[in-house]
Structure formats: structure tokens, C-alpha cells
Amino acid sequence: MPEFTSDLVMHEVVGPLTTAEAREEALRCYYCYDAPCIRGCPTAIDIPVFIKHIATGHLLGAARTILDANPLGATCARICPTEALCEGACVRGQDSRPVAIGRLQRTATDAAMAGEVPDLPEFATAGHGRVAVVGAGPSGLSAASYLRRLGYEVDVFEERPAGGGLDTYGIVSFREPVAVSLWEVERAAKMGVQFHYGVRAGRDVSWDALREGWDAVVLAVGLGRVPRLGIGGEELPGVYDALELVEASKTGPLEAIRLFGTVAVVGAGNTAVDAATLAKRLGADRVIILYRRGEEAMPAYAYEYAFAKQEGIEYRWWTRPLAITGASRVEGIRVVSTRPASGQARSDRQAQLEDVADSVQDIPVSAVIRAVGQEKPGQIWSALGVLVREGRVVVDSETFETSLTGVYAIGDGLARPGEATVVQGVADGKRCAFAVHHRLTTGRED
Amino acid sequence: MADLSVNFAGIKSPNPFWLASGPLTNTGYQVAKAFDEGWGGAVWKTVGEPVVNVSSRLGGLDYGGRRMMGLNNIELISDRSLEDNLREIAQVKRRFPDQAVVVSVMVESRPEAWADVLHQIEDTGADGVEMNFGCPHGMSERGMGSIIGQVPDYTCQITGYAKSFTKLPVIVKLTPNVTDIRNPARSAVLGGADALSLINTINSVMGIDLDTWRPLPHVDGRGSHGGYCGPAVKPIALHMVSSIAQDEGVGVPISGIGGIETWRDAVEFLLLGASTVQVCTAAMHYGFRIVREMTDGLNDYLNARGMARVGELTGGALNRLGDWNDLNLSYQVVARIDQQKCVGCNLCYIACDDGGHQCIDLIPGQKVPLVREADCVGCNLCSLVCPVPGCIDMVPIETGRPAKTWRGLA
Numbered sequence: 001m002p003e004f005t006s007d008l009v010m011h012e013v014v015g016p017l018t019t020a021e022a023r024e025e026a027l028r029c030y031y032c033y034d035a036p037c038i039r040g041c042p043t044a045i046d047i048p049v050f051i052k053h054i055a056t057g058h059l060l061g062a063a064r065t066i067l068d069a070n071p072l073g074a075t076c077a078r079i080c081p082t083e084a085l086c087e088g089a090c091v092r093g094q095d096s097r098p099v100a101i102g103r104l105q106r107t108a109t110d111a112a113m114a115g116e117v118p119d120l121p122e123f124a125t126a127g128h129g130r131v132a133v134v135g136a137g138p139s140g141l142s143a144a145s146y147l148r149r150l151g152y153e154v155d156v157f158e159e160r161p162a163g164g165g166l167d168t169y170g171i172v173s174f175r176e177p178v179a180v181s182l183w184e185v186e187r188a189a190k191m192g193v194q195f196h197y198g199v200r201a202g203r204d205v206s207w208d209a210l211r212e213g214w215d216a217v218v219l220a221v222g223l224g225r226v227p228r229l230g231i232g233g234e235e236l237p238g239v240y241d242a243l244e245l246v247e248a249s250k251t252g253p254l255e256a257i258r259l260f261g262t263v264a265v266v267g268a269g270n271t272a273v274d275a276a277t278l279a280k281r282l283g284a285d286r287v288i289i290l291y292r293r294g295e296e297a298m299p300a301y302a303y304e305y306a307f308a309k310q311e312g313i314e315y316r317w318w319t320r321p322l323a324i325t326g327a328s329r330v331e332g333i334r335v336v337s338t339r340p341a342s343g344q345a346r347s348d349r350q351a352q353l354e355d356v357a358d359s360v361q362d363i364p365v366s367a368v369i370r371a372v373g374q375e376k377p378g379q380i381w382s383a384l385g386v387l388v389r390e391g392r393v394v395v396d397s398e399t400f401e402t403s404l405t406g407v408y409a410i411g412d413g414l415a416r417p418g419e420a421t422v423v424q425g426v427a428d429g430k431r432c433a434f435a436v437h438h439r440l441t442t443g444r445e446d
Numbered sequence: 447m448a449d450l451s452v453n454f455a456g457i458k459s460p461n462p463f464w465l466a467s468g469p470l471t472n473t474g475y476q477v478a479k480a481f482d483e484g485w486g487g488a489v490w491k492t493v494g495e496p497v498v499n500v501s502s503r504l505g506g507l508d509y510g511g512r513r514m515m516g517l518n519n520i521e522l523i524s525d526r527s528l529e530d531n532l533r534e535i536a537q538v539k540r541r542f543p544d545q546a547v548v549v550s551v552m553v554e555s556r557p558e559a560w561a562d563v564l565h566q567i568e569d570t571g572a573d574g575v576e577m578n579f580g581c582p583h584g585m586s587e588r589g590m591g592s593i594i595g596q597v598p599d600y601t602c603q604i605t606g607y608a609k610s611f612t613k614l615p616v617i618v619k620l621t622p623n624v625t626d627i628r629n630p631a632r633s634a635v636l637g638g639a640d641a642l643s644l645i646n647t648i649n650s651v652m653g654i655d656l657d658t659w660r661p662l663p664h665v666d667g668r669g670s671h672g673g674y675c676g677p678a679v680k681p682i683a684l685h686m687v688s689s690i691a692q693d694e695g696v697g698v699p700i701s702g703i704g705g706i707e708t709w710r711d712a713v714e715f716l717l718l719g720a721s722t723v724q725v726c727t728a729a730m731h732y733g734f735r736i737v738r739e740m741t742d743g744l745n746d747y748l749n750a751r752g753m754a755r756v757g758e759l760t761g762g763a764l765n766r767l768g769d770w771n772d773l774n775l776s777y778q779v780v781a782r783i784d785q786q787k788c789v790g791c792n793l794c795y796i797a798c799d800d801g802g803h804q805c806i807d808l809i810p811g812q813k814v815p816l817v818r819e820a821d822c823v824g825c826n827l828c829s830l831v832c833p834v835p836g837c838i839d840m841v842p843i844e845t846g847r848p849a850k851t852w853r854g855l856a
Contacts, residue, residue, distance in 0.1 A: 033732075033735070057710075058742075
């Protein structure tokens with residue numbers, strides 16, 4: 001197990017509910033039947049039931065309800081966009097404010113992490129066979145956990161030295177401490193999932209070997225690095241990939257990545273907010289988010305935007321970087337103002353843009369952080385020879401099977417740009433596990 | 447996984463959670479659905495000569511933003527034909543051989559009437575009958591229900607009829623609308639009852655609408671007293687269950703009823719002598735699905751205590767309840783306020799000063815009130831009004847006095 005960073009400046013922004021708060025909040029739940037919140041959760045956690053368990057002081061039962069439906073319930077309690085999912089659907093939003101479902105879920109999973117780990121219900125049918133899962137991120141962990149519970153021997157191949165994927169390496173510590181993600185990996189290991197770290201599929205174990213040696217192969221490879229901006233000066237010291245910066249803040253000494261002065265972040269999604277608020281904690285005095293479109297087209301969730309503003313992050317809308325400048329390291333960023341081309345809507349994220357004449361400006365900055373999405377794992381798909389459309393692997397919408405029989409793909413790699421979430425990856429992994437089980441027990445796809 | 451199954455006076459069920467006789471066990475559809483959700487048994491809505499029910503029928507008591515802390519009803523027994531009920535009972539029993547199907551029954555106090563209905567119930571394959579001697583409204587005005595349960599001789603006599611006409615286990619359901627529940631309980635046992643269930647609902651008037659002066663609920667502007675149930679009645683039920691569980695003249699299995707909403711409530715009834723529990727209001731409020739949390743919670747509770755069978759709980763706390771005369775007069779607790787947890791609301795102060803024994807002081811310039819321990823009688827009031835969990839503890843102190851009871855002094 002590699003070392004991870006713990007540092008006080010990275011302490012969690014949202015704390016746990018007190019016992020009194022949790023009970024009070026749990027009693028606000030109407031315990032709806034066929035509850036909208038359940039339909040709002042991609043993993044369909046029986047939310048009213050787990051909340052009722054909390055109301056009766058039965059945290060073990062609450063954790064069981066959550067973890068039965070979502071093995072990454074502790075992570076999701078912290079990082080799910082609940083405003084857009086369960087809490088957005090909560091009926092109490094109509095007469096008061098929604099029940100704080102995410103924070104209640106944390107109350108239950110915190111209790112489980114503190115030692116009261118529930119045993120999970122057994123499934124009615126048991127399968128037997130071997131399944132390989134490539135990638136130990138959220139969707140891979142989910143698939144592996146369910147396949148293991150369904151009775152399969154599960155081997156997970158993970159390139160990195162630890163599991164958890166994005167949760168372990170890509171979420172800033174002040175939103176989810178790394179211990180939470182590692183606990184979830186440990187739970188899968190305790191169930192009997194075999195993890196093979198430092199093994200890169202396609203290099204250390206061939207795709208053919210995986211397809212021949214295992215009854216099914218589940219690809220949960222996630223997304224790649226942040227793409228380059230394609231402008232001058234990107235090689236200069238002081239230019240960071242947002243995800244690499246987050247990873248460095250979790251795996252190395254913080255002193256090694258101290259920032260200072262003014263820092264620019266390019267992009268206005270959720271990762272940009274993470275990068276910007278992280279930069280503040282790493283020493284930046286001022287952080288400016290540059291976005292080539294306006295506030296109305298910003299891909300970040302409203303609560304992320306609110307968090308960024310609360311942390312004093314500045315935004316410059318309709319601003320496109322032209323070049324990163326500096327002699328031996330970053331000294332500034334040259335930007336130009338943009339506007340929608342004639343006839344294009346300001347709120348349209350696909351709108352054609354044009355530069356505003358005579359609006360080039362140099363902003364002195366000491367660092368530039370790229371947060372403009374993630375690269376798709378195109379090489380893997382071509383190495384495997386699976387059918388790909390618009391850069392995304394094509395899978396059956398029910399079973400997640402690719403164009404290759406017995407090869408499945410799940411997780412962020414399937415998502416449309418800006419729509420990837422951990423909870424959707426977990427839901428994919430769960431559904432895929434049952435589809436694999438169905439195939440291996442019946443030999444049929446239906 | 448602990449063993450939750452029970453054998454209640456010869457009636458087997460996979461867990462101790464039964465639905466009580468009421469609107470929620472009115473049809474085969476409901477009972478089958480409940481069994482699918484995991485209920486261990488159900489007592490069918492009381493059958494007999496069909497009645498006409500009124501509209502409206504239920505009234506609720508809310509408290510502090512929580513709905514239906516208490517529920518009252520003026521519904522009578524089943525208004526469906528006996529034939530329909532019996533046919534559906536037989537169908538449900540065939541489909542669910544492992545669940546307990548008990549038929550609540552109430553007919554006129556003639557032996558022939560009881561003989562006839564009991565033979566028909568036997569033919570359905572039901573596991574037992576429950577004699578409804580408890581219904582406090584309407585039926586009692588017609589010489590049935592609680593009018594039987596309130597007269598021990600009648601209770602004994604009618605129970606005897608039933609026993610002489612059926613081999614099925616006979617459960618007698620008792621009304622709480624009596625001065626001492628032990629009298630009808632003993633009479634039922636004397637009459638041959640195999641088991642007792644209690645409590646039925648309590649006489650109640652839910653309220654009056656301040657604008658219209660109509661009672662709640664009302665039927666065309668008029669009301670009638672109805673049967674009260676729901677979480678509010680639990681303490682009354684616990685008292686009655688424990689008092690007959692301890693009575694030497696009783697000695698038969700008890701099915702506990704009254705305000706059970708969670709597995710915790712159920713455990714309390716079991717610890718005070720019940721071996722099954724019956725639920726009505728909570729399932730009417732939230733649906734049959736609540737049984738899943740109840741079995742889950744009960745199972746975890748047993749596992750955590752290393753208990754293999756739910757039956758081990760029955761009567762476990764009975765030896766801690768008894769006469770006031772046996773309480774230790776030398777025992778002394780005093781209130782201790784947690785300095786860190788106190789929010790400074792002063793509710794403990796005013797409660798003690800006005801309604802207690804004037805032993806909490808407000809200290810100028812200080813957030814936390816101060817208990818004068820030497821004057822504290824240990825009444826608990828301050829800890830009951832304190833809104834912060836765990837902030838005021840009642841702590842035993844050493845008095846040096848030897849244990850003594852009123853009985854010992856006498």
C-alpha cells in the first residue's frame with residue numbers, strides 16, 4: 001500500500017452531522033412510498049428505509065441498506081451531486097427544504113467505517129466462474145463487489161499501486177479523505193475480490209490472455225488525463241493538469257507543490273472548481289477561472305459554483321487563452337475576449353464563438369491549471385477492436401456488452417462529456433454484474 | 447442470523463410480527479400482500495354478521511409536527527359477507543402455509559351462533575381464532591365486543607363456548623377499558639383460552655373542531671366515542687401486558703398490541719412477557735413494508751446480544767417490574783449537567799423551579815445552570831425537558847444508607 005498525504009489544510013469542508021442533527025433530519029423524512037428520491041438515485045438506494053433506520057437509532061441497518069445497493073455509499077455520501085439527484089427529487093423541497101440525504105448517508109457509512117460493518121443480504125442464485133475486471137475505480141469496484149457477492153472468482157487488474165481510481169486519486173481531500181475510498185477498496189478485498197496492482201491490461205497481461213483465461217472481462221478503465229490546450233507555452237514549469245495536481249496533493253508532500261501569487265484555471269466544470277479551491281489551499285493568493293463561454297453555459301453544478309465563490313475564486317467569463325508566457329517558467333497568460341457568433345445562443349454549450357477584436361490582454365500569473373475535461377481511452381478500444389462511435393465504446397444499453405462477446409464496458413468511458421459521475425459508474429457496475437451473471441448462468445443475453 | 451420463528455400456543459409463524467385485526471386485514475388482497483412483504487402472521491378483520499360501516503371513520507392526533515401519534519376509529523367489524531371472508535381466508539392460507547392466519551370473530555352470545563361460525567372458520571384451514579371481546583364502540587351497544595370483555599363472567603362463559611366448538615387455538619383479545627386487566631384475563635383463562643392478546647383500543651374522543659363544533663371524526667355532523675390506538679397508547683399496553691404476564695392466574699402466551707411502530711417497541715413488549723406482537727396503526731400509516739426494518743432490526747439486536755432465538759427475549763425484563771412497595775428507598779440519583787453540551791436554554795431551571803423541587807440555580811454571567819445536589823430529589827424532570835441528548839444525566843450517588851423498602855419498614 002503506497003503512502004498517502006494527510007495535511008490539516010486539507011481537512012473536510014463539510015463535517016459530519018451531530019447525533020442530534022442526524023436524528024432531527026431523519027425525522028423530517030416523510031418515508032414516501034415509491035419515493036422520488038430512490039428514482040433520483042442511479043443506484044436506487046432505498047433511501048426512506050435507511051433514514052428510518054437512522055431515526056430508530058439503528059445505524060447498522062442503515063449502513064446495510066446503503067451498502068447493499070451501493071458498495072461505494074461512503075464516497076457517494078460525500079461527493080454525489082445530491083442536489084441534482086436524490087435531494088433534488090425529495091418531496092420536502094416543495095413544502096420546506098429537502099431532507100439532507102447525502103449527509104444522513106454519511107452518518108450511516110461513517111458508523112460502518114468506525115467498525116460497525118453490516119453483513120449484506122445473500123442473493124438467491126449463485127454463479128460460479130471467473131471474471132476479470134480491468135480498473136479498480138468506482139465502476140470496477142462496484143462490478144467486482146456484486147460479482148463476488150454473486151459467487152464469482154473476481155480478479156481486478158489495476159495499473160496504479162492502490163484501488164479506488166478517481167475517488168482515491170482524483171477527488172480533493174477536503175471533499176473526500178482518501179481513507180474513505182481505501183476503506184471501500186478494503187471491503188471489496190475482504191469479500192474476496194483479488195486485486196492485482198501495478199498491472200496494466202494490454203501491456204502486462206494481454207487482452208487475448210484476459211479473454212481466454214476468464215469467463216467474462218469487464219472494462220472499467222475510466223478516462224485519461226486532461227487534454228492539452230494546444231497553445232504556446234504549455235511546456236513551461238508551472239503548467240499543471242488539474243487531475244495530476246489533485247493526485248500530487250494526495251500522494252506527495254504538499255511542500256513539493258506549493259503555489260503562490262495569482263493562479264489561472266482554464267475551464268469551468270466541477271474539476272476546475274476542485275483545482276481552484278485546491279490551489280488556494282496550496283498557497284495561491286488569488287485564483288482566476290477562465291472560461292471561454294458565459295456563466296449560463298458553465299458545466300459545474302450550482303453548489304460547486306457557490307462553493308467556489310464562497311472560497312473567493314474569481315471568474316472571468318467569455319475569455320479564451322491564447323498562450324502561456326514566461327522565460328523559464330510561467331509568468332503570465334495571454335487571453336482574448338470571446339462572444340457567440342451571430343445567431344448563436346449565449347447559453348448553448350455548443351455555440352460557435354468568435355474573438356472580440358482588439359481584446360487581447362496579458363494576465364500575470366505564476367501557474368496555469370488545465371481543467372478542460374478528460375481524454376477518452378481510445379487506444380484501449382482500438383487495441384481490443386471493439387466498436388466505437390464518436391470516440392465512445394458502443395455497448396448494449398441493458399447489459400453493457402461491447403461488440404465483442406463476453407467483453408463489457410462500464411463507467412466514465414461511456415458518459416457524455418461533463419456527465420460522468422461516480423454514482424453512475426457504480427450503477428453501471430451493478431447492472432453489468434447482474435448481466436454478466438445472467439449470461440454465465442443461462443448462456444443467454446436476454 | 448437469529449431464529450425469529452415462534453410457536454404461539456400451537457400457532458407457528460416465521461417471525462413474531464403479526465398484523466392486528468383491523469382495516470388493514472380486511473381482504474385477502476391485503477393479507478397476501480403483507481405476507482409477501484414479510485409479516486409472520488395476520489389476524490383477519492373481525493368476521494361475524496355483516497354490519498354497515500359509517501363514513502368517515504378515523505381521527506388522528508398530531509404532535510409537534512409528527513402525524514398520527516394517536517389514531518381513533520369508529521369502524522365496526524367486517525362489513526363484507528362471511529362467505530367472502532371465509533373464501534379469501536382459505537385462499538390465503540393455501541398460498542401461505544407457513545404464515546399464521548388467525549381469524550378474529552365476534553357473534554351474538556348464543557352457543558349456536560358460536561358453533562356455526564367456528565365450524566366454518568375451521569374449514570378454511572386457519573391456524574387459530576381470536577375472540578374479539580374488546581371493540582369499544584358500536585358493537586358493545588349491541589351486546590358484543592367490550593361489553594363481554596368488561597364482565598369477567600361473560601368472558602369466561604363465551605370463551606367456554608368457543609373452546610367447546612373448536613379444536614383451533616383460541617386467543618382472547620382483551621379490552622383495556624377496565625379497572626384491572628387481570629380480572630378479565632383470569633376469566634378468559636378459566637374459560638379455556640389458549641392465549642391472550644392485548645390491548646384492544648381505548649375509549650376516546652379525538653377532539654372538537656373549533657369552527658364547527660363538530661367532533662373528530664364526524665358522521666354528518668355527529669360523532670361517537672371511538673377506539674384509540676397508535677404510538678400514544680404504548681405505555682398503557684406495556685403496563686397491561688406486563689401485569690398479566692406476571693399474574694399467576696394467567697400463565698398463557700401473550701400477543702402484545704398497542705402502538706408498536708419499530709423493532710424497538712416490539713422488543714419492549716417481548717421483554718415484558720409477549721411472545722408475538724401485533725401491529726396496526728404503523729402499518730396503516732406507512733404500509734406493510736415496515737416489517738422489513740422490523741425483522742432486520744430485531745435480528746441485529748439478537749445477534750448483537752448473542753441470542754439465538756427470539757423466544758429468549760420473552761419476559762426477560764419482567765423481574766424488574768413489580769410493586770412500588772419493593773422499590774429501594776435508599777437509592778439516590780442527582781442531576782448532572784454536562785458543561786460542554788449545555789446550550790443554555792434554562793428549561794431545566796424553570797421546570798425545576800416551578801414544577802420540581804427548586805434545586806437548580808441560574809448563575810449570573812454563566813451559561814450553564816447549577817444543580818444544588820444536596821437538595822436534588824432525583825425526580826428526572828430536568829433531564830426529561832432538556833432538549834440536548836445526553837446533556838443532563840441522572841447519576842447515582844452513594845448515600846451510605848442501607849437498602850430498605852416500604853414493605854420492609856412495615
